[in-house]
Amino acid sequence: MFSNFLEPVKKSAAGLALGAFFMLCGFGCSAESRLDQLDCPVQGTTETVTINKVYDGDTVKLGDGRKVRLIGINTPELGRDGKADQPFALEARQQLSAFLGEEALLVTDQELTDHYGRTLAHIYNLDGKSAEAYLLSRGLGWHVVVPPNLSQADCLANAEKEARQKKLNLWSANGIQPVPASTVSEGGFQRIQGKVTGISFTKNAWWINFGEQIAAVIYREHQHRFDRKQLEAWVGREIEVRGWVYPSRSKKYQPWRVKLETPYGFTEL
Numbered sequence: 001m002f003s004n005f006l007e008p009v010k011k012s013a014a015g016l017a018l019g020a021f022f023m024l025c026g027f028g029c030s031a032e033s034r035l036d037q038l039d040c041p042v043q044g045t046t047e048t049v050t051i052n053k054v055y056d057g058d059t060v061k062l063g064d065g066r067k068v069r070l071i072g073i074n075t076p077e078l079g080r081d082g083k084a085d086q087p088f089a090l091e092a093r094q095q096l097s098a099f100l101g102e103e104a105l106l107v108t109d110q111e112l113t114d115h116y117g118r119t120l121a122h123i124y125n126l127d128g129k130s131a132e133a134y135l136l137s138r139g140l141g142w143h144v145v146v147p148p149n150l151s152q153a154d155c156l157a158n159a160e161k162e163a164r165q166k167k168l169n170l171w172s173a174n175g176i177q178p179v180p181a182s183t184v185s186e187g188g189f190q191r192i193q194g195k196v197t198g199i200s201f202t203k204n205a206w207w208i209n210f211g212e213q214i215a216a217v218i219y220r221e222h223q224h225r226f227d228r229k230q231l232e233a234w235v236g237r238e239i240e241v242r243g244w245v246y247p248s249r250s251k252k253y254q255p256w257r258v259k260l261e262t263p264y265g266f267t268e269l
Contacts, residue, residue: 040130040155044108051100057092069118071149072156073132075141088169092140110148133159139168145264181210184256191242196234214256216241222261238269
């Protein structure tokens with residue numbers, strides 16, 4: 001899916017030694033010493049934590065009170081204020097809770113907190129298995145990449161690809177379907193599909209237009225991750241983009257926007 005932009009990363013074989021590793025050192029080993037045993041390896045500070053509560057498939061509360069937002073995944077929303085749960089939202093929460101148990105490994109990436117003040121981290125169970133990869137490979141979440149937290153992007157993209165090919169859960173007929181570009185009418189996380197009607201390159205942003213309703217935008221700080229010639233080849237082609245849709249401030253152009261920060265945010269159909 002990303003072969004034009006990124007070289008795939010081979011899955012680390014270190015995870016194959018996990019059983020022997022824990023038999024030899026047990027849980028008395030420090031969290032730092034387990035870092036190279038994780039199935040989606042990252043570089044960052046590692047600690048063993050207690051899970052106090054699982055809010056949903058991508059957010060947990062720790063025993064020390066910290067609220068942690070999992071990096072690299074977005075899961076369906078549980079219903080609030082009388083709204084129904086999105087498809088597979090409850091399953092994602094239940095699967096995450098069972099996967100982690102009472103204790104887990106927390107591994108930080110480049111960015112430590114989000115704009116809500118939540119801790120940003122990758123979470124593993126005590127067998128060294130990635131919770132994000134686990135949910136993505138079962139079709140219980142969507143892969144999202146928000147710079148600068150890029151260390152697991154290839155590993156998690158491969159996990160989602162497996163579920164998408166098998167049409168599991170969210171990727172099945174019972175899942176949440178992509179929104180046609182011409183019908184976008186609200187904000188929030190969405191997969192948008194449509195024909196690219198035009199692309200413009202301005203000083204501050206590159207604009208990918210999907211008709212009159214929505215445009216994807218690549219701001220200057222993210223343009224180095226994209227191939228401009230490849231983008232130009234999109235005109236007239238069907239593309240899927242994913243991300244958080246938000247209203248435009250301009251009345252001259254499309255009323256909705258979705259920001260593209262990495263090539264992981266699109267799929268050529």
